Amino acid sequence: MEPLTPPEEAALRAVWQAGGxxxxxxxxxxxxxxxxxxxxxxxxxxxxxxxxxxxxKLGNSYRFTALVGADDYQRRSLGTLVRQHFQNSYKELVSFFAKEEKISADDLRDILRLIDEGEQAADHEAKAPQS
Structure with missing residues (x-):
């Protein structure tokens, strides 16, 4: 999808907030x-x-609804940012924030905990019997 300008992003957020x-x-x-x-x-x-x-079109006006969800847009935007500015490496992204002191050691520990929980959940699902 084409990238959005800041006014387009603001308008899209308004569509999401209003539900159209x-x-x-x-x-x-x-x-x-x-x-x-x-x-x-x-x-x-x-x-x-x-x-x-x-x-x-409803009468003389148009009613706008989102075709792209907020989560999907965020995922795509972050992917583009990482690809264009961090050699397609999320590790480089996190390293950048650490060097710029935008993320604390406590934040990093929380991130590691979330990763561990995600891996444990994936292992649990993989070992679950198939029906």
Whole structure:
């Protein structure tokens, strides 16, 4: 999928928060200063063209709904970031944050615990009898 501009990301977040809606409704979910109605409408049409939202014509207006979920978008965006800036290595990403002092030793211990729990759950599922 095509990358998004910051205004497109903000509009997509508004669609997620509202669960979809008309331009006027979505404006209320954007942070101040809010863009003009026509700017948001253009941004939403761009998101539809890029495949992130769908615009359904109802009367003289369009109601927009998300085609891409927040979790899926986050996964794709992080993957792109890691590929482009960290040689496709999540280890390099974590190392960067550690060097920049953006992550603490306690945070790293929590991450290791989550990894261990995930591995244990995967081992448990692999050993479970198949029906």
């Amino acid at each position: 809606g008309f331009v006027k409704e979505l404006l209320a979910h954007l942070p101040a200063p809010r863009p003009p109605y026509t700017t948001l409408a253009s941004t939403l049409r761009n998101l539809a063209r890029k495949g992130y939202v769908r615009g359904e």
